[in-house]
Amino acid sequence: MTTALITGATAGIGAAFARRLASDGHHLVLVARDEKRLREQATELHDRHGIEVEVLPADLSTEEGIEAVGARLEERTHPVDLLVNNAGFGHRGAFLDVPVEDELTMLKVHCEAVLRLTYTAVAGMRNRGRGGVINVASVAAFVPRGTYGASKAWVVQFTQGVAHDLAGSGVRLMALCPGFVRTEFHERAGVGTDNIPGWMWLDADRLVEAAMKDLDRGKSLSVPDPRYKTLTGLVKLAPRNMLGGISSRTGRKFGPR
Template identity: 50%
Template sequence: MGTALITGASAGLGLEFAWQLATARHDVVLVARDAERLERLAAQLRAAAGVHAEVLAADLTDRADLERVAERLRSDERPVGLLVNNAGLGLHQRFVTGDLAREEAALDLMVRAVLVLSRAAVEPMVRRGRGAVLNVASVAALTATGTYSAHKAWVRTFTEGLASELHGTGVTATVLCPGLVHTEFHERAGIDQHVPEIAWLSPERVVATALADVRRGVVISTPSLRYRLGSGLLRVLPRAAVRKLNEPRRALGFGE
């Protein structure tokens, strides 16, 4: 993979991606808004893993910042072999009564940024004949829990289409669809975490599964048997039945 660029690298799954890739001897480009937190992480990765860790502080909802990250991905002098589109946020609000500005920011972060950065990454990858894109979605993509589900459904479908388009180029696209994961995400989003422990996954397991699937060229990566079974059920249920699951699934922390 060479160098990996990870968005949302300062916390949650992004932080775990940074550590697992660095300890596997990959150089990393760390992208998030908090420059101070990124610098601390970069220093830790350099000291512990002996890799090159580059900091790129950026707010991906800002067009100028997004373009700076895209330019880094286009660089042929310092090629990126793996893009991890991980940055995201939980709105924890209803669309009709919620803050529209937050909705627009979420759309920019979880849809527009994925679109722009994927395009910036795959162009040089295809020229080189190797590379990979890993987009983080969610099993919520198969539910009907508001705009979060809609964003993640877009990421899932977009990545499947991208994988088809890249077939035969030496470049792959994988979409990661985890369920509930023990990270800062739910706490930051204000989502109730009083859920049976069996429903939760560890970030270590989720990231290890995702990276293994990227190496094997898997298109849809769903960590854990229980979430693979749950995803299969959601795909075959009538959509009217899926919509009726909306309130219970919101209680489990999927979407707003």
């Protein structure tokens, strides 16, 4: 049986990955800041699916948190075969409305932690000749929309570049780019969602199912829904200066209130 490590595992997309992988028989290492929620989740998944579940409380905005998860990824006795870098968050407010320290924290979690954990994980996976990494980005990666979109664009480019470098090694990497998903993400960011049209919402479990199929197919980029595939296709055709204006207006319409 293989082992998967999931960051941001207690809610939303991370919890959906945990449910799916547990049902498929994978052992799990669950990473999040809230130890109580981690232990409750671990007990539920163990009792329901009979798999082993480790809990690793860690804050990936800190050096100690990144090092703790990195140390688990380096463990050779029970190696991690699938890493899901899912931890992330959003800010309420436009640039200059958010303290620069908070913007730097976002880059620490979305970029530095993803880079360092991916580096540690794939080093061992390449030696074993197998493994996979899913880095959760966003469709925001394809539009010019502040630090969040920029950090997710970095995740996409980074993941696809490493996937190319490791082609033929037995290690697969994929950037996952969901749209709006019904999770705790917006609530934690203080972002209102009543003004987001119903057709734009995705179900986390269906999202994960599509993502796992794309990973199995060897894709390095997954936009797992026809609606968002169409939107990202249109975005690629739009002039960048026009896209910036549209992104700004859309952010005011569907963003924080």
